[in-house]
Amino acid sequence: MMRSVNFYMPVQVYFESGCVLLHSQQLASLGDRALLVTGRSGAAKSGALEDVCTALKMHRVEWEAFSQVGENPLVSTCKRAGEAARAFGADFVVGIGGGSAMDAAKAASIFAANPQLDESALYDREWQTPALPVVCVPTTAGTSSELDQTAVLTIDEIGRKQSVGREDTFPRLALIDPKYTYSLxxxxxxxxxxxxxxxxxxxxxxxxxxxxxxxxxxxxxxxxxxxxxxxxxxxxxxxxxxxxxxxxxxxxxxxxxxxxxxxxxxxxxxxxxxxxxxxxxxxxxxxxxxxxxxxxxxxxxxxxxxxxxxxxxxxxxxxxxxxxxxxxxxxxxxxxxxxxxxxxxxxxxxxxxxxxxxxxxxxxxxxxxxxxxxxxxxxx
Missing domain, CATH: 1.20.1090.10 (Dehydroquinate synthase-like - alpha domain)
Structure with a gap:
């Protein structure tokens, strides 16, 4: 009997040395302005932040950084990141870091496109405007958030982790360079x-x-x-x-x-x-x-x-x-x-x-x- 297969992953994945600069044109094709979502230090220490900024500058893409993401990101932090993206006029969001930064980038992309969305309504998965495009650049080898639609966030009021995501929160692009894990x-x-x-x-x-x-x-x-x-x-x-x-x-x-x-x-x-x-x-x-x-x-x-x-x-x-x-x-x-x-x-x-x-x-x-x-x- 034939065995069935069901596999869907609409993410362009590059796993190679130097992939951020090698594929800078594809990164820049997502818009003229980007919000970079990071933790407080890991993205910079790894060299990933510098490479992303260089890639964006090569194609005259303006960027602004939101570097307030901690471990197990709060929904409220992600909403602030979304507000920052909207205020800057970002066309897309780049998550640089471990799972926390990448998950926060996905959530920020939702809030940026849906400023009226209440924090408590996020988990209904019924936001009206599709999330902004997201790019993920991991600096750890563990979470695989760069490959899926899911963002695991901590609900402020109760301190519990819960996942959210739908098809529009899949990253458009995953740029995986193992050298960014060398400083971990x-x-x-x-x-x-x-x-x-x-x-x-x-x-x-x-x-x-x-x-x-x-x-x-x-x-x-x-x-x-x-x-x-x-x-x-x-x-x-x-x-x-x-x-x-x-x-x-x-x-x-x-x-x-x-x-x-x-x-x-x-x-x-x-x-x-x-x-x-x-x-x-x-x-x-x-x-x-x-x-x-x-x-x-x-x-x-x-x-x-x-x-x-x-x-x-x-x-x-x-x-x-x-x-x-x-x-x-x-x-x-x-x-x-x-x-x-x-x-x-x-x-x-x-x-x-x-x-x-x-x-x-x-x-x-x-x-x-x-x-x-x-x-x-x-x-x-």
Whole structure:
């Protein structure tokens, strides 16, 4: 019987050294004025901001920078960025940085085109005017926000992360140059690589995956797991405060793995580790990749029992005879130190009702199972 494939990703992707300057004409074709959305320092340190500014100047495109994006961007911050874009008369928005900056750029593009849109109405996904075109230039290898339509934002009033997006928030252009990750500190490199690895594993086993998406996922898993194993050599040195340098060749490999996992992520989305990981980030400030990775060993065990026919190719991609080594590695990287009371865990139950990440999980996943896992992991 013929197997079906459903793959859609309307993003022009360039993954190569020097891609920002090489494709400056395509960048400039989006308009005469651009708002550059960045964090406070990463875009400049990486060299990406300078390259984007040079590319725009080459074609007489004016630009203005909005550099107020922090981790887990607030909806209100994104609205201010949208207001800045509108006041400047921006024709398009460029997100330069990690997932926070790129997600904020997507949200800013919505608010810029829809000044009447209330913050609380953003998640209705019914804004009238299409979002401004967005370009993404990542400086980390982890989130893959440059490849999809989704922006994960923190709702000001309740401090919860929630995603928003529709077809007009897909980036028009993704300019991925691994050299922009070279300045990323070692521990952040590990956390973002774990995030990308989660994308590969979760989307590979997702119930809505197909042969094409799994092909990308397995390649991403192979590259990222090998990269994480090499990163692990310096983990204890880093814990003692030693400066750790990650070789460019290894960073290039991790970036390629992130790209492959991101293609699969765009098709399938994530499963329960990401949804549960939001909780640790919101409450305890655990970095997103570390928070998601903390739940991945439990996910792998579930996939082993619910998706037996997919498990052998997964182990082959890892180059391991069984799942024990990868679970040990994740537990080593993703120790959170978090504890919860039984009452706190029970209080989380309502947020796990009718969650799409759970529906995609092998065998399905319920709020009861989420509460049980949290209790087993964090109630002492």
């Amino acid at each position: 500190p070692y521990r952040q490199t590990v956390s973002t690589a774990v995030d990308a690895f989660c994308h590969g594993v979760e989307s590979y086993f997702a119930q809505n995956a197909d042969g094409v998406s799994r092909m990308f996922a397995l390649r991403g898993i192979e590259l990222l797991y090998e990269g994480l194993c090499r990163l692990a050599d310096a983990w204890e040195d880093s814990a003692r405060g030693a400066a750790v340098e990650v070789q460019p060749q290894l960073r290039d490999q991790i970036s390629e793995g992130c790209l492959c996992a991101g293609f699969s992520l765009n098709r399938c989305g994530t499963c329960f580790p990401h949804r549960l990981g939001y909780l640790l980030t919101e409450r305890y400030g655990i970095p997103h990749g570390t928070a998601s990775g903390a739940f991945l060993p439990a996910f792998i065990q579930r996939a082993k029992s619910c998706s037996r026919e997919l498990f052998r190719p997964f182990l082959k991609a890892l180059g391991e005879p069984d799942e024990r080594a990868v679970c040990r590695l994740l537990q080593r990287f993703c120790r959170t130190g978090c504890t919860m009371t039984a009452q706190e865990v029970e209080g989380c139950r309502s947020r796990f009702e009718a969650v799409s990440n759970f529906h995609r999980t092998p065998g399905g996943y319920t709020a009861d199972e989420a509460v049980e896992l949290l209790r087993a992991m964090f109630v002492k």
